[in-house]
Amino acid sequence: MTSALRLGIDVGGTNTDAVLVDGRRVVAATKTSTTPDVTGGIVAAIADLGRVGDVDLSTVSAVMIGTTHFINALVEGTRLTPTAAIRFGLPATSALPPLADWPERLRSAIGGRGYLCHGGHEYDGSQVADFDERELRDVLDKALEAGARSFAVSSVFSPVNAEFELRAARIIAETAPGAPVSLSHDIGRMGLLGRENATVINAALRDLADRVTTGLSQSVSSAGITAPVFLSQNDGTLMDVDYARRYPVATFASGPTNSMRGAAFLSQQLDCAVVDVGGTTTDVGVLQSGFPREASADVAVAGVQTNFRMPDVLSLGIGGGSLVEGDPAAPRVGPHSVGHRLTEQAMVFGGDRLTATDLAVAAGLVDVGDRDRVAHLPPALVRAALDRIGERVGEVVDRMRISADPVPVVAVGGGSILVPDELVGASSVIRPENHAVANAIGAAIAEVGGEVDRVFSVSPGQRDTVLDEARQEAVDRATAAGARPGSVRVVDIEEVPLAYLPGNATRIRVKAVGELALTGPARAGHDHEHVPA
Amino acid sequence: MSHVHAAPLGLIAEEHVDALAAGATLLGSGGGGNVVLAEQLVRHAVRRRPVVVRRADALPPDAHVVHVGVVGAPDVLAERLIDPHDMAVAAHAVAEQAGRGLDAVGIIEIGGLNALAGVVAAAELDLPLVDGDLMGRAFPSINKTTIALAGGSAAPLSVVSPAGDTVVVTRSSAPLAERLLLTCAGAFGGAGALALYPTSAAWLAEVGIAGSLSACVALGAAFRSAPAGQVAGLAVRLGGTALFEGRVDEIRPRDGALPGSITVSDRAAGSAARVDHLDEFLAVTVDGITRACTPDVVVGIDPTSGGVLSVGQVRPGQMLSLVSLPALHRWPASAADVVGPRAFGLDLELEEVAR
Numbered sequence: 001m002t003s004a005l006r007l008g009i010d011v012g013g014t015n016t017d018a019v020l021v022d023g024r025r026v027v028a029a030t031k032t033s034t035t036p037d038v039t040g041g042i043v044a045a046i047a048d049l050g051r052v053g054d055v056d057l058s059t060v061s062a063v064m065i066g067t068t069h070f071i072n073a074l075v076e077g078t079r080l081t082p083t084a085a086i087r088f089g090l091p092a093t094s095a096l097p098p099l100a101d102w103p104e105r106l107r108s109a110i111g112g113r114g115y116l117c118h119g120g121h122e123y124d125g126s127q128v129a130d131f132d133e134r135e136l137r138d139v140l141d142k143a144l145e146a147g148a149r150s151f152a153v154s155s156v157f158s159p160v161n162a163e164f165e166l167r168a169a170r171i172i173a174e175t176a177p178g179a180p181v182s183l184s185h186d187i188g189r190m191g192l193l194g195r196e197n198a199t200v201i202n203a204a205l206r207d208l209a210d211r212v213t214t215g216l217s218q219s220v221s222s223a224g225i226t227a228p229v230f231l232s233q234n235d236g237t238l239m240d241v242d243y244a245r246r247y248p249v250a251t252f253a254s255g256p257t258n259s260m261r262g263a264a265f266l267s268q269q270l271d272c273a274v275v276d277v278g279g280t281t282t283d284v285g286v287l288q289s290g291f292p293r294e295a296s297a298d299v300a301v302a303g304v305q306t307n308f309r310m311p312d313v314l315s316l317g318i319g320g321g322s323l324v325e326g327d328p329a330a331p332r333v334g335p336h337s338v339g340h341r342l343t344e345q346a347m348v349f350g351g352d353r354l355t356a357t358d359l360a361v362a363a364g365l366v367d368v369g370d371r372d373r374v375a376h377l378p379p380a381l382v383r384a385a386l387d388r389i390g391e392r393v394g395e396v397v398d399r400m401r402i403s404a405d406p407v408p409v410v411a412v413g414g415g416s417i418l419v420p421d422e423l424v425g426a427s428s429v430i431r432p433e434n435h436a437v438a439n440a441i442g443a444a445i446a447e448v449g450g451e452v453d454r455v456f457s458v459s460p461g462q463r464d465t466v467l468d469e470a471r472q473e474a475v476d477r478a479t480a481a482g483a484r485p486g487s488v489r490v491v492d493i494e495e496v497p498l499a500y501l502p503g504n505a506t507r508i509r510v511k512a513v514g515e516l517a518l519t520g521p522a523r524a525g526h527d528h529e530h531v532p533a
Numbered sequence: 534m535s536h537v538h539a540a541p542l543g544l545i546a547e548e549h550v551d552a553l554a555a556g557a558t559l560l561g562s563g564g565g566g567n568v569v570l571a572e573q574l575v576r577h578a579v580r581r582r583p584v585v586v587r588r589a590d591a592l593p594p595d596a597h598v599v600h601v602g603v604v605g606a607p608d609v610l611a612e613r614l615i616d617p618h619d620m621a622v623a624a625h626a627v628a629e630q631a632g633r634g635l636d637a638v639g640i641i642e643i644g645g646l647n648a649l650a651g652v653v654a655a656a657e658l659d660l661p662l663v664d665g666d667l668m669g670r671a672f673p674s675i676n677k678t679t680i681a682l683a684g685g686s687a688a689p690l691s692v693v694s695p696a697g698d699t700v701v702v703t704r705s706s707a708p709l710a711e712r713l714l715l716t717c718a719g720a721f722g723g724a725g726a727l728a729l730y731p732t733s734a735a736w737l738a739e740v741g742i743a744g745s746l747s748a749c750v751a752l753g754a755a756f757r758s759a760p761a762g763q764v765a766g767l768a769v770r771l772g773g774t775a776l777f778e779g780r781v782d783e784i785r786p787r788d789g790a791l792p793g794s795i796t797v798s799d800r801a802a803g804s805a806a807r808v809d810h811l812d813e814f815l816a817v818t819v820d821g822i823t824r825a826c827t828p829d830v831v832v833g834i835d836p837t838s839g840g841v842l843s844v845g846q847v848r849p850g851q852m853l854s855l856v857s858l859p860a861l862h863r864w865p866a867s868a869a870d871v872v873g874p875r876a877f878g879l880d881l882e883l884e885e886v887a888r
Contacts, residue, residue: 092613092695101573122722156612191611288850400837496845
């Protein structure tokens with residue numbers, strides 16, 4: 001019989017958490033500090049887990065990792081690869097060239113240059129203009145001369161027809177062998193600018209993704225684990241490590257998603273608000289039927305508009321590492337934070353910075369570090385600061401809840417002790433066991449997904465047939481991506497008729513998910529064509 | 534718009550862009566296309582040089598105004614984008630056909646994408662922009678204008694493709710103008726730049742919706758300054774009415790020209806609302822009583838984020854607040870067949886409309 005033991009790891013900005021989950025049982029959990037090289041923290045966490053859980057790690061059947069490393073690199077504007085953005089769209093689209101709406105700081109951080117070529121398609125699949133190979137080769141010469149080492153290719157209506165992007169990828173592979181190529185039809189949905197921006201972000205993260213995924217695989221195997229390694233994606237489903245190497249941008253929203261899915265698993269609550277208190281921020285989201293509610297509007301990442309579907313999350317600049325500053329009668333908590341230096345700089349750990357964690361220890365809410373080192377804090381200051389935190393968290397929960405009735409609130413994350421027992425708008429505050437490692441648990445229980453997002457022609461009376469076809473396609477893609485047949489179900493379906501177009505063109509999006517088939521070959525990942533890169 | 538103070542604008546500068554986009558989104562009544570796309574173009578354009586804004590009655594009476602925008606499928610525009618140059622070509626083609634100069638640019642509809650497209654066109658042509666429009670909101674068809682209702686013609690009109698293909702229609706009846714536009718847009722891959730309704734400033738001052746650009750910016754500014762999550766207060770601030778708030782139970786998509794509907798329920802109050810829609814929200818009926826209907830503007834708001842939702846962004850299970858704004862323009866009774874619910878195939882008991 002195959003082992004069902006799963007190892008979930010969450011690499012946050014402050015802590016690296018690891019859990020072992022067997023079916024519905026949490027076998028072991030541990031929390032260590034994130035190291036600047038990421039891998040050191042993972043090796044330490046896995047070693048610790050082996051000791052705590054007293055298990056043979058070689059029996060682990062799959063390793064799931066969630067990381068905020070890539071989105072952090074983008075926000076910081078560091079470790080990015082010089083990138084050229086090439087768009088096929090002329091004679092259309094020239095008024096807003098690639099990167100036109102990017103913040104200047106980020107554009108220069110990726111050495112970003114945008115180029116326009118003739119081509120692309122119309123919604124019905126006909127060409128905007130012929131492919132001009134010479135034009136592309138000229139663009140490539142200029143881009144390489146300007147120092148580009150990674151290429152982002154977009155094309156008008158590539159979700160309908162990806163021919164231009166695929167041809168460009170082949171020519172780039174000839175001209176600049178080994179240079180990573182990111183194609184927009186693999187990455188985003190309809191809407192050129194948002195899809196193209198996501199593709200450029202992906203391209204700029206490719207070198208970092210090479211190093212990080214290699215490091216992740218090595219840290220896992222050096223711990224004696226031979227099981228396949230997966231990374232969690234924005235929607236809470238899994239991709240294999242090779243896919244993650246090519247699509248790092250797909251990890252961007254995995255942090256909040258994992259934390260919410262983990263909270264649902266631990267608290268057995270399928271409809272609730274989740275408050276996740278980390279080292280620097282508090283994220284508040286809402287679960288509906290066990291899945292995070294998605295934001296209606298497009299999401300900007302580091303000031304760049306993308307068309308990712310992200311979980312609807314409101315963030316507050318308050319966490320366990322937040323600095324307490326200002327007037328002792330009306331103290332401010334956050335947004336400045338000691339981050340991953342909490343265990344050096346917080347007072348209870350021998351430092352000299354007053355943090356939210358010190359407040360919690362002084363108030364007797366939690367016993368970490370040396371409580372004597374905060375005994376001198378005036379009780380009025382401690383109370384005022386903690387009340388302020390409770391008020392601000394309450395305000396956000398109140399805004400997020402989805403009905404007039406109070407909702408259950410599940411508090412998770414290392415700093416969740418800062419959430420008071422009574423909150424505005426909450427019917428109860430639940431603190432599940434193992435709440436401090438909810439992210440890692442969310443990663444460990446993640447499933448495999450398949451998605452269809454295309455324009456279909458719906459003849460009168462054929463709506464149900466077309467929807468069934470799209471459903472089946474999504475289910476097939478989930479199965480092909482590694483889901484266990486029979487466990488796959490459709491979790492989201494959406495149909496939008498395209499206005500003002502002949503032929504009843506309708507955009508249909510279907511998402512299906514299923515359990516990871518642990519006995520089969522490890523090939524979970526995505527459902528798109530593979531990129532020649 | 535008694536609660537929104539619309540100081541007349543003399544310019545559209547960079548400081549007005551956010552409010553302009555927010556106001557145009559509200560007046561889109563859940564449709565009117567992707568404002569964000571045109572917002573970027575406006576920002577680029579006015580950063581170079583602000584656009585001069587004049588009321589029609591402040592222009593020389595014989596000044597020649599051409600109304601400029603885009604026509605077609607929002608999804609196509611989201612892929613092919615909008616080119617200011619194409620709009621300039623269309624405007625020149627109309628002026629040339631009319632045998633007159635080109636003295637100012639008019640906005641076709643103040644709701645949605647075309648409100649901003651007009652600003653972009655004026656910037657591209659380096660001409661004054663008229664503080665006004667022809668619809669007072671967004672409508673899905675080019676006949677639903679004050680000029681058409683006053684007996685004016687949309688022609689000469691022009692549609693231009695991204696490749697520069699230019700169609701000029703010299704004469705057209707109102708119903709046929711709409712079909713010609715859609716046919717041209719279809720041939721151009723689903724969208725094109727558009728210029729039409731050429732008119733003298735004097736006549737426009739009589740039949741246009743004066744001051745609606747200033748009203749749009751004021752509305753957007755009021756919306757942006759309102760605290761998020763307090764829809765009732767927001768409605769008051771906008772001079773409108775909070776109609777209903779509840780959870781979306783069911784979304785029935787439109788079937789061609791037949792409106793679809795969204796069912797929203799408030800279980801605690803045992804109350805339910807039906808929202809009829811095509812490209813825009815058309816009417817809100819609460820427990821059998823129609824509380825708002827076209828040409829009123831119906832705004833759908835996500836009470837969580839405080840953001841304005843388009844018809845296509847509404848999802849099952851989410852909370853939805855509905856607010857009506859009074860029409861910017863007092864349409865005569867004779868307009869009912871053009872802009873009223875019947876024009877959209879809605880059979881509402883109008884005597885039950887509670888305003």
